[in-house]
């Protein structure tokens with residue numbers, strides 16, 4: 564379907580629904596696509612896109628950020644994905660730790676981290692992200708990489724959003740990458756209209772169109788717009804390796820706190836490669852009561868869709884991508900970062 568035709572149908576449906584509709588996207592890549600394409604500007608006034616907790620760097624708890632920086636400052640070589648290096652914490656950022664002489668490496672993959680381990684045998688990889696990145700971390704642990712895991716399961720966060728009821732969510736634009744691993748079925752238990760959606764502008768418009776159609780008909784179904792990648796059963800092999808190496812625990816999320824059953828911890832069988840156990844004596848010395856959001860930063864509210872970034876008093880005044888106050892401005896997948904770039 565042509566873009567103009569989709570927009571025509573979206574406008575027609577929005578008119579028929581006749582009330583404000585909130586659709587939440589919960590994937591950092593969707594946030595980027597929506598921002599770059601300017602989709603919000605062409606949607607009917609009563610259709611609102613809200614950014615949720617889809618940016619892995621943004622949702623990583625402050626305590627975990629402080630923990631990995633502590634390890635680096637204590638002389639443990641640390642590797643992780645680039646964006647995380649600039650996230651500030653009570654001991655500065657990983658970038659600042661590197662300036663002080665700590666061995667901090669930014670990597671694109673766990674394969675890179677394994678190569679670095681050859682020259683840095685004590686290297687710790689800071690593993691973050693959802694079901695999409697977890698299989699590669701599991702694979703690397705099996706190859707002997709030591710990992711500090713902050714990996715998370717995504718669905719419990721969606722359940723937490725609905726249970727909290729802080730924001731009315733009429734429908735979810737479900738995350739295409741996560742769905743490629745978990746498949747369609749796990750979404751069935753969520754009490755919301757949902758469309759698993761791909762990552763082109765047309766995909767997102769079609770996802771919105773399908774959601775509006777559900778909302779107009781009072782349906783709460785799980786539909787799959789991204790069938791060319793997401794299979795009904797997901798990726799069984801990826802889930803198998805996740806389950807082999809990780810077990811489900813409680814996960815700590817910025818903006819939410821602890822969400823039951825949302826965390827992925829390294830199983831006892833692989834505890835030799837669990838940095839939380841290996842470096843317990845260093846981590847036990849951290850005063851986690853000081854692991855709080857940077858002063859005045861409202862990332863937690865942004866992540867839960869309570870405010871849009873422009874409602875943060877520091878947005879674009881004090882906090883910019885060049886001088887970020889919080890992770891939502893640091894990460895290229897963060898809502899604040901994307902709002903800033905869109906406004907440029």
Ligand code: SF4
Nearest residue numbers: 861862875882889899
């Ligand atoms: S604009 Fe900056 S300070 Fe405000 S919520 Fe976003 S990251 Fe935090």
